[in-house]
Amino acid sequence: MHLVRDVLDKKLMDREDCPMGRVGGLVMHVGESGPPRVTHILVGGPTLWMRIHPALGRLSSALGQMWGPRRKEPAKIPWSRVETVGREVKLDVEGKDTGALDWEIWVARHIIEHIPGGGSEEEE
Amino acid sequence: MKKILQLSLGIITSVGGFLEIGSVTTAAQAGAQFGYKLLWAILLGTLCLIFLIEMSGRLAAVSKHTIVDAIRERFGFPFFFFVLLGTVLVAFMVLVAELGGIGFALQILTGIRFPWWALPVSFVVWLLMWKGTFSLIENGASLLGLVTVSFVVAALRLNPDWTSAASGLLPTLPDDDKSKYWFLAVSILGASISPYLTFFYSSGAIEDKWDRTYLPINRVIAAFGMTFGGLLSMAVLIVAALALRPKGIQVETFQQAALMMTTALPKWGFYLFALSMLFACFGAALEISLAISYFFSQGFGWNWSEDVEPSSDARFAFVYTLIIGFAAVPLMFGVDPIKITMMSMALTSATLPLAIVPFLFLMNDPIYLGKHRNGWISNTVVGVVILISFVLAVVSIPLEIMGG
Amino acid sequence: MEVNVELLIGKKVHDADGNKVGRIEEFRVTETDKACTLDAYLIGASALIQRLSAWTLVRPISRALRSSNVYSVYEVPWQDMDLTDPDRPKLRIAKADLRRAR
Numbered sequence: 162m163h164l165v166r167d168v169l170d171k172k173l174m175d176r177e178d179c180p181m182g183r184v185g186g187l188v189m190h191v192g193e194s195g196p197p198r199v200t201h202i203l204v205g206g207p208t209l210w211m212r213i214h215p216a217l218g219r220l221s222s223a224l225g226q227m228w229g230p231r232r233k234e235p236a237k238i239p240w241s242r243v244e245t246v247g248r249e250v251k252l253d254v255e256g257k258d259t260g261a262l263d264w265e266i267w268v269a270r271h272i273i274e275h276i277p278g279g280g281s282e283e284e285e
Numbered sequence: 286m287k288k289i290l291q292l293s294l295g296i297i298t299s300v301g302g303f304l305e306i307g308s309v310t311t312a313a314q315a316g317a318q319f320g321y322k323l324l325w326a327i328l329l330g331t332l333c334l335i336f337l338i339e340m341s342g343r344l345a346a347v348s349k350h351t352i353v354d355a356i357r358e359r360f361g362f363p364f365f366f367f368v369l370l371g372t373v374l375v376a377f378m379v380l381v382a383e384l385g386g387i388g389f390a391l392q393i394l395t396g397i398r399f400p401w402w403a404l405p406v407s408f409v410v411w412l413l414m415w416k417g418t419f420s421l422i423e424n425g426a427s428l429l430g431l432v433t434v435s436f437v438v439a440a441l442r443l444n445p446d447w448t449s450a451a452s453g454l455l456p457t458l459p460d461d462d463k464s465k466y467w468f469l470a471v472s473i474l475g476a477s478i479s480p481y482l483t484f485f486y487s488s489g490a491i492e493d494k495w496d497r498t499y500l501p502i503n504r505v506i507a508a509f510g511m512t513f514g515g516l517l518s519m520a521v522l523i524v525a526a527l528a529l530r531p532k533g534i535q536v537e538t539f540q541q542a543a544l545m546m547t548t549a550l551p552k553w554g555f556y557l558f559a560l561s562m563l564f565a566c567f568g569a570a571l572e573i574s575l576a577i578s579y580f581f582s583q584g585f586g587w588n589w590s591e592d593v594e595p596s597s598d599a600r601f602a603f604v605y606t607l608i609i610g611f612a613a614v615p616l617m618f619g620v621d622p623i624k625i626t627m628m629s630m631a632l633t634s635a636t637l638p639l640a641i642v643p644f645l646f647l648m649n650d651p652i653y654l655g656k657h658r659n660g661w662i663s664n665t666v667v668g669v670v671i672l673i674s675f676v677l678a679v680v681s682i683p684l685e686i687m688g689g
Numbered sequence: 690m691e692v693n694v695e696l697l698i699g700k701k702v703h704d705a706d707g708n709k710v711g712r713i714e715e716f717r718v719t720e721t722d723k724a725c726t727l728d729a730y731l732i733g734a735s736a737l738i739q740r741l742s743a744w745t746l747v748r749p750i751s752r753a754l755r756s757s758n759v760y761s762v763y764e765v766p767w768q769d770m771d772l773t774d775p776d777r778p779k780l781r782i783a784k785a786d787l788r789r790a791r
Contacts, residue, residue, distance in 0.1 A: 163731075164694055164716040166740045170358045170365075172586050183357065183586030187694035189727065196767045199694065199718065199725040212695050213363050241723040248349065265587065269599035278415055279602070280594030359741055361698070650742040658745060 162246060164199070172249040173204065173238075175256035182261045184250060185209045185235065202243070202250070204261040205235030230267045236260035288502040294489045295338075295510020296427035297568055298482055302334060303327075303514030304433050305569035306386030307379065307476040307626040309562065312518050313536040313545060315469045316525025318462070321453030324519055326470045328454050330477030331515030333673070336666040337641075339507035340648050340659070341483040345490035346499045348653035352487045353583040355647045365584050368643070371636035373577055376481045378629035380573045381612045384410070385622020386566030389539040393559040403616035410570050411609045415602070419492040419591035422575070426568035433565050435557040436520040439549035443527040450523060468684040471677055475630040477518070478670070480640035481576035488579040492591060500657070524549060539623060578605040631685040634677035641667070641674045692775045700776065702732055702765075704784040710763060713778065715740050717764075727767045735762035763787045 162168070164187060173181045186203035206225060211218030225232055238259050244251045256262050273279040302308065315323040341352055348355065357365040387406045388399030413422060459466050495503070528548035529536065536542045539562075546554030575591065581604045582589035588598035595602035616622065645667045648659040659667070694716060702710045714736035717728045731739070738747050739762070769781050780787070 162718050162720055162725075163740065164718055165361075165698060166715065166742065169695060170361055172354070172358075180586060180588055185362070185695070189692050189694050191690045191692055191772050195726075197692075197727040197772075199727070200691075203693075208693075208695070209362050209366075211693070212361070213366060240725050243723075243725075246720070265599050268603050269596045273596045273599045273602055276415075276595070276606075278595070280596035362695075646741055646743050646746060649746040651745055652742050664746075 167246055168250060171246075173202070173261065174249045174251050175259075176244075176251075176253050177255070179256050181252070181256035181259065182236075186212075188237070199240050201240060202238045202252075203235045204238065204259070205232065206264075208235045230263035232260060232263060236263070288499060290424075291493060291499070291502060292506055292509060293424045293427040294486065294493065295506035296430060296513060297423050297572060298338060298486045298489070299334075299510045299514025300426065300430040300433070300565050300568040301485065301572035302477050302479060302482045302511070303331075303518040304430065304561075304565040305379070305476075306382050306389075306562065306566050306622060307630050308473070308518055309521055309565070310536065310539075310542060310623060310626055311469055311472045311476055311630070312521040313525040313529070313542045315473065316522035316527075317529040317534060317536045317545075319459050319466060319469070320526045320530055321450045321523070322457055322459055322466070323469055323473060324450065324453035324522060325456045326473040327477070327515055327518050327522065329673075330474050331511050331518075333474075333478050333666070333670050334482065334515075335508050335511045336663060337478070337483050337644065337670065338486050338511055339504055340644060340663065340667075341487040342490050342495070342503035342507060343500060343657060344647060344653060345487040346495040346503060347497055347655065347657045349491065349496075350653060351491055351579065351583050352483055352644075352647065353580050355650075355653060356643050357584045357586075359647060359650065360643060364643075368639050369580060369584060371639045372480045372484075373580055375629055375632045375636055376479075376573050376577050376580075377608060377612065378625055378632065379479070379481070380570060380577070380608065381615055381620075382622045382626040382629055383566045383570040383573060384609075384612050385616050385620075385625065386539075386562055387570065388616060389622060390559045390563035390566065393540065393543055394556065394563075399622070400617055400619045403613045407609050407613035410567070410574065411606060413571060414574060414591070414605050414609075415595060417591065419489065422571050422591060423489065423493075426564075426571055429564035430568045432557070433517050433561045435546070435550070435561055436517055436524060439546050439554065439557075440520040440523040440527075442549040443524060445523050445527060464684065464687045467680070468687070471634055471681050471684055472627065472630045474673065474677060475634035475637070475681060477515075478637065478674070479633055480637065481573055481580075483640070483644075484580055485572050485576040488575070488583070488589075497657075521545075537623075574605045574609055577608055578602075627685065631681040634674075634681035636678070637674035638671065638678050641671050645671065690772070692772055697772075697775060697778065700778055702730075702770075702778050702780065704780040704782065704787075706783055708784050710765075710780060710784050710787070712737075714762075729767060730765040730770055731762055732765060733762040 169184050171184050175181050182204045184202050185208035187199050188201040189197045190200045191197045207218045207222040210221040236259050242252045242254050244253050274281050384406055388402035391402045392399045525545045528545040543558045546558040578601050582601040587600040589601040697713050700713050704710050711732040713730050715731035718725050771779050771781050
């Protein structure tokens with residue numbers, strides 16, 4: 162398997178087949194001995210902006226702490242939760258529990274549901 | 286039978302390409318100033334679009350990825366972001382122009398000036414997206430867009446010399462005002478080969494749940510849909526050539542463009558023009574709003590669909606709410622939609638390579654398309670479109686300054 | 690030490706003697722039960738082409754141009770890469786000792 166072609170930027174699906182964003186980054190542990198291991202999948206704005214320029218990453222991180230769900234760090238999903246890597250990366254997690262959908266939930270609750278006809282998140 | 290009804294996806298796509306305010310304005314200007322001499326530009330745009338649209342549909346049906354999905358996954362976030370910047374900014378300008386076009390049409394019908402229509406029009410477009418489904422938008426806009434067939438009726442009633450018109454299908458230079466001629470040629474191509482059409486079409490194919498069994502009908506839809514739009518655009522040019530050129534009327538305002546229908550259809554022409562523009566610009570506004578929202582959502586991996594309630598794809602809904610709202614602002618202050626149209630067409634041309642070059646890679650990707658990859662004909666066409674897009678990118682802005 | 694894989698893409702790699710080798714374009718990994726371990730780094734223009742799945746496009750063109758340069762890609766086994774400074778990755782061996790991958 163190749164990380165950039167087959168994993169990075171791929172869509173993430175949770176155990177209920179709900180989309181939970183895309184693979185924004187991958188954390189690799191480089192130890193004293195043994196091959197490096199991919200330990201986590203990163204999802205979230207600052208990770209993406211860092212890929213363009215570190216200053217944009219820092220700006221995104223700072224803004225993200227001022228409003229919205231106010232995450233201090235990008236959503237980090239352990240690689241051990243990966244079920245399959247194919248057209249999408251399928252995870253054995255509940256999307257809402259990972260933090261990957263924090264912005265989606267925040268926009269839904271604070272903006273969309275206040276507009277008539279926007280609907281509401283009835284299933285939790 | 287169900288597959289044939291998908292023709293509406295082709296029609297709404299081509300309405301957004303050929304019958305929106307930019308295309309109609311440039312076709313009218315071209316006919317009024319140069320007669321049939323620029324028909325070749327519409328033909329070229331139509332041929333390019335037939336291939337590009339077919340490819341967008343094929344990619345979606347086989348790989349279950351939209352073009353934007355594929356750009357993000359294959360080229361990575363940084364490249365995707367630059368394509369987003371280039372195409373979305375320009376598409377937003379076109380959206381402003383389309384909302385202005387609806388406002389202009391209502392101005393003709395009611396006498397109330399277009400800035401007053403900016404907010405109500407934006408609200409109606411937004412409401413349709415908020416409450417409507419993809420099918421409703423696709424079929425509704427296509428059905429309403431059929432009123433533009435009145436341009437063909439007008440063209441036939443004016444009894445053009447078809448041999449003369451046919452000669453316009455091959456490029457011939459005018460005797461004077463060459464920079465204006467090339468400016469209009471570039472504008473026609475920029476107005477028709479708009480990247481957002483391919484994003485919209487491939488997203489529509491996913492919304493309509495296409496699979497490999499749709500490949501044959503995809504070819505029919507792309508060919509029929511774009512030909513429909515191209516022929517209507519040619520009809521606009523022919524009508525302007527026969528109705529405005531002999532009177533020396535240059536199309537500088539929307540109202541002057543409206544005059545072209547009154548020669549052929551004295552009683553109803555003016556109103557048919559207004560209605561045609563109303564529905565065509567409406568369809569285009571919906572298409573562009575969706576295309577921009579699709580671009581963000583697919584690229585960032587958000588939930589997206591017109592067929593679910595807004596809270597289920599909150600960020601997708603938020604994007605189109607925001608852009609439609611912002612698009613109304615310049616119009617409320619009376620910014621001329623025609624000027625925005627001309628600028629946006631030059632900028633579309635300037636940013637075209639960004640959107641078309643990825644096509645060449647994606648349509649040859651064995652992982653996405655398997656045996657349905659491009660053959661040499663399609664690759665040659667994409668190559669030609671890339672060449673055209675680079676030429677347009679280089680000349681569009683200087684020509685805008687010189688000839689616009 | 691933790692490194693971000695996505696930030697290594699495109700980073701220039703030099704060998705133990707300071708010679709330029711190329712840019713990191715891809716990472717070959719093996720997936721085992723719930724784990725993903727790195728086998729090798731792929732460096733060079735061909736690795737980029739492979740990552741873009743663009744061989745069906747590039748091969749006929751390079752054949753026509755009779756160009757063989759585009760076929761070079763270096764496969765660097767994980768143990769031969771020093772990522773102490775992730776912004777300046779370097780090989781622990783000389784370029785000449787590297788295996789060219791296909």
